[in-house]
Every structure is written in C-alpha cells, then in structure tokens.
Amino acid sequence: xxxxxxxxxxxxxxxxxxxxxxxPGEVVALLGPNGAGKSTALRTLAGLLPLTSGxxxxxxxxxxxxxxxxxxxxxxxGVVFQxxxxxAHMSALENVAFGLRSRGTRxxxxxxxxxxxxxxxxxxxxxxxxxxxxxxxxxxxxALARALVTGPSLLLLDEPLAALDASTRLQVRxxxxxHLADFGGHTLLVTHDPLDAMVLADRLVxxxxxxxxxxxxPAEVARQPRTDYVANLVGLNFFRGKASGxxxxxxxxxxxxxxxxxxxxxxxxxxxxxxxxxxxxxxGSPRNVWPVTxxxxxxxxxxxxxxxxxxxxxxxxxxxATLAELRLRPGDELWAxxxxxxxxxxPA
Ligand SMILES: Nc1ncnc2c1ncn2[C@@H]1O[C@H](COP(=O)(O)OP(=O)(O)OP(=O)(O)O)[C@@H](O)[C@H]1O
Numbered sequence: 001x002x003x004x005x006x007x008x009x010x011x012x013x014x015x016x017x018x019x020x021x022x023x024p025g026e027v028v029a030l031l032g033p034n035g036a037g038k039s040t041a042l043r044t045l046a047g048l049l050p051l052t053s054g055x056x057x058x059x060x061x062x063x064x065x066x067x068x069x070x071x072x073x074x075x076x077x078g079v080v081f082q083x084x085x086x087x088a089h090m091s092a093l094e095n096v097a098f099g100l101r102s103r104g105t106r107x108x109x110x111x112x113x114x115x116x117x118x119x120x121x122x123x124x125x126x127x128x129x130x131x132x133x134x135x136x137x138x139x140x141x142x143a144l145a146r147a148l149v150t151g152p153s154l155l156l157l158d159e160p161l162a163a164l165d166a167s168t169r170l171q172v173r174x175x176x177x178x179h180l181a182d183f184g185g186h187t188l189l190v191t192h193d194p195l196d197a198m199v200l201a202d203r204l205v206x207x208x209x210x211x212x213x214x215x216x217x218p219a220e221v222a223r224q225p226r227t228d229y230v231a232n233l234v235g236l237n238f239f240r241g242k243a244s245g246x247x248x249x250x251x252x253x254x255x256x257x258x259x260x261x262x263x264x265x266x267x268x269x270x271x272x273x274x275x276x277x278x279x280x281x282x283x284g285s286p287r288n289v290w291p292v293t294x295x296x297x298x299x300x301x302x303x304x305x306x307x308x309x310x311x312x313x314x315x316x317x318x319x320x321a322t323l324a325e326l327r328l329r330p331g332d333e334l335w336a337x338x339x340x341x342x343x344x345x346x347p348a
Contacts, residue, residue, distance in 0.1 A: 001059030003154060003186045007044050008054035016040050016210040022154075022186035029189040029201035033229055037210040038190045042156055045188060046079055047072035058153055058186070073102075075154070078147030082159040084139050086131040092118060092142045093127040099150045117145035122175070137168040144179060155180075157189040161196055173199055194233040198222070206230055224346050225269065237275070237314050239268040240348060248345065253311030256288050259340045265348040272305060274342035275316035278335045279326060287337045294332040297323075308336060 003022040009015065016037040022028050030038050043049035045056060047063065047070060055065035062068045063075055078099070086095050096114035101107065118127060121141040131139055140160065147155060160176065161169050177200055180187055191197050197204055198218040205215040206229070214226040225231040231238030241250040243262035249255045256268060276282075282289055292308035299305075303317040306328060314336055318326075326334070 001153070003056070003058045005045065005056040006054035007041050007056070008052050009040055009044060009049065010052045011040065014040075014210060016044075018205075018207065018210070018212055020188070020205065022188060024186060025184050026203065027180050027187040027189060027201045029191060029197035029204050030207055031191060031194065031197045031204055031233070032207035033192065036207040038192075038207055039158070040210075041207070042158055042188065042190050045154065046077060046156055047075045076150070076152050077154045077156060078150060078152035079156045080140075080143045080147045080158065080160045082162050084131075084143035084163070086139060086142060086146075088131050091128045091130060092123060092134065092138075095131070095142055096145045096149050099146055103150060113149055114145070117149045118142070121145045121179070135168070136164045137172050140164065140172055141175070144176065148179070148183065151185075153185045155183060155185055155187045157187065157191075159191055159193075160189070161193070162191075176200060223269075223344070224267065226267065226348075231269065235315075236269045236271055237312075239312055241266055241268055243345065246340070250312050252313070254290060256312075256338070256343055257340045258343050258345050260345065262345050262347075266345050267348050269344045270338055270342050272315040272317040273303070274338050275314055276337045277306065277308075277316055277318060277322065277326060277328075278337060281335045282337050287339050288343070289335055289337045292334055292336045294328055294330050294334065296330060297328055308334070310336070314338075 001024055005020045007016055007018045018041055030041060032038050044051055050069055051064045056063040063070045093111060093114050096117055097110040100110035100113055115127060118124060121144055123138060123141055161173055164172055173196060180200060189200055201218060203215060204218055204221050206213050208227065208229055214221055214230055221230060222234040225234055225236060225238050228238060239250045241248040243264060243266045245261045246258050247255060248258055248266060248268055290310060292310050294306060295309045296307040297304060304323045306316045306318060308314050308316060316336060
C-alpha cells in the first residue's frame with residue numbers, strides 16, 4: 001500500500017506544488033529552508049489543511065481529492081510535533097492511551113497497550129509521571145509512543161528532535177532510527193536539520209519555494225547537490241558552469257580544470273578539504289590555482305573552515321597546523337589550489 005500524494009495548495013501568495021510517494025516502511029524526509037512549505041505539506045497530509053487540488057491516496061483509500069476529504073480524526077496517522085504537545089494534566093500513560101481511547105478502545109485495553117509502548121521506548125516506571133516532570137528526551141519518547149500506539153498507516157514527524165540539546169539529540173536520534181526501522185507504515189519527517197534527515201531517512205525530498213528541487217537517497221543528494229541550498233546543507237563547494245573538454249567556465253566568474261572531459265551546462269562540486277591554501281602561488285602542478293581573499297574563519301570541532309572570496313568563492317577546511325603556519329586573518333590574500341581529480345562534475 002503506497003502513499004501517493006499530489007499536494008497542491010494556495011495560501012495567499014504562496015503555492016505548494018509537491019508530489020510525494022512513500023512506500024510501506026519507507027522514511028521520506030522533507031527538507032528545506034524556512035518558508036519552503038514543509039509545514040503546509042505536513043498539514044495537508046494530517047488533514048488539517050484541505051488541498052486546493054491534487055489528491056492523497058493510501059492504497060485504495062482516498063484521504064483528500066476532488067470528491068473526498070477525510071478529516072484529521074478519521075485518518076490513520078500518528079504525529080510527533082516539535083514541542084510534543086503532551087497534555088500537561090495527564091500522566092505519561094494517559095497521554096499515550098489517549099489516542100486509543102478517543103478511537104473507542106476500552107480503558108483497560110488502552111492502558112495496557114500504552115504501558116507496553118512506554119516500555120518499548122525505555123520509559124518503564126514513568127507511567128504516572130506528568131509531562132513537566134519529564135526531561136526533553138523523555139517527553140519526546142512519550143510523544144513517539146503516543147503517535148505509534150494506534151498502529152498508524154502514516155507517521156508524521158515535525159522537527160521531532162529540534163527541542164533537544166545536542167547530546168540528548170544524538171541519543172534520541174539513534175533511538176528514533178531504531179523505532180523507524182521497526183515501523184511498517186509510511187513515515188514523513190519534516191526537518192531543516194540535514195543530519196536528522198541523513199540519518200533517519202531512506203529518501204530526501206528537498207523543498208524550496210513550494211517546489212521539490214531535488215530528491216533521492218541521502219548519499220546521492222549529498223554527492224550531487226543541485227542547488228546552493230543543498231550544497232550548503234551538505235557542506236560542499238558548488239558551482240554551475242559550462243564545460244568544454246577539461247575546462248569549465250563558471251557562471252559566477254572564474255574557471256576550473258577537470259580531469260574527465262565534459263560538454264555543456266554542468267554542476268561542479270568538491271569538498272572543502274580538497275582545497276589547499278598557500279601564501280605564495282604554487283608552481284608546476286596540474287592544479288587549479290587562483291587568488292583568493294579571506295572573508296571569514298570559522299572554528300569547527302576538528303578543523304578550521306575558511307570562507308574565501310574569489311572568483312570563484314570557495315570554502316576551505318584546513319588543519320590547525322596550516323592555520324598556525326599561515327596566520328590567517330580576514331582580508332588576507334592567498335592562493336587556493338584544487339586538484340583536477342578532486343573536482344566532481346555532472347550534467348546540470
Ligand atoms: N495561514 C496562512 N495563510 C497564508 N499564508 C501562509 C499561512 N501559513 C503559512 N503561509 C505561508 O506559506 C509559506 C510556507 O510556510 P510553511 O510554514 O509551510 O513553511 P515551512 O517550510 O514549514 O517553514 P518553517 O521551516 O519556517 O516552518 C510561507 O510563505 C508562509 O508565509
């Protein structure tokens with residue numbers, strides 16, 4: 001039973017036009033900048049916002065379409081919201097049992113199922129705790145148990161880890177990944193955290209301005225970004241240009257030599273650690289060498305990332321040793337070098 005959706009919605013001047021297919025057991029991440037339309041898409045699937053046109057079908061059943069609209073409470077869905085939206089006056093057990101109770105399950109049965117789910121998410125012993133007594137990670141697990149206890153066909157996760165601090169997030173992310181692997185239904189994850197998307201999803205759909213600009217398995221999207229937003233997300237240097245043999249003239253100015261000949265419009269990518277920086281122009285190697293000016297220096301955990309103005313503008317990751325040797329400061333003029341064999345080119 002595949003979920004098939006053509007989500008077309010107009011909200012004021014904004015329009016969403018997005019096709020989504022999710023196979024059973026598949027986790028699709030909808031990733032995009034603020035205002036791209038991620039929440040709008042999620043709300044249509046949840047039944048909180050009717051489509052202007054298009055449809056949502058799951059197997060034989062139509063949730064939204066020209067002649068049908070299944071309201072939110074009738075849809076077999078589970079939702080985890082960013083801030084979890086747990087009922088403050090209810091215990092963890094009552095929160096999880098709530099979905100079953102409101103679908104008519106008898107009290108004892110609902111509570112037994114809720115207790116099993118709390119146990120599954122590692123919250124055995126917390127049945128009577130009220131949400132305010134739970135940590136962020138625990139509240140997230142209650143929200144997940146509440147979403148899954150009804151055995152939904154579609155699980156919607158709306159920035160499910162955004163409220164957690166970094167270390168809790170790491171742990172909850174790997175727990176969530178295990179629960180998603182066990183879940184046989186369809187999952188849509190909405191996020192603007194690339195790491196959540198890469199770790200949790202089987203497939204990414206990148207949304208910009210209400211349109212899908214790229215989709216595919218995480219590794220493929222990371223290897224071949226098609227927009228600046230995606231390249232930025234995955235931390236690659238990304239250019240558009242026109243190839244002629246082993247030369248690419250970049251749209252933004254400057255040019256690069258590539259190892260494999262290509263023709264016509266291309267995307268060009270290389271990782272920041274493929275860029276070396278030199279105080280003097282390096283001579284005699286078959287490399288791309290061009291003058292750059294240091295725009296900014298950012299310290300990351302194990303490397304230093306240098307933003308350089310070109311053309312072409314480029315990101316370079318350098319070691320602490322190189323940083324010390326070059327004594328970099330914004331405004332410094334240097335030479336950037338990249339081997340032709342490190343430059344990855346694919347048709348635009
Ligand atoms: N009730 C509304 N009426 C009219 N326009 C709206 C309404 N809600 C949202 N929009 C517009 O729809 C567009 C998409 O918003 P949406 O919240 O879906 O984006 P998003 O990708 O979820 O962003 P964020 O990451 O900031 O949550 C925005 O331009 C927003 O201004």
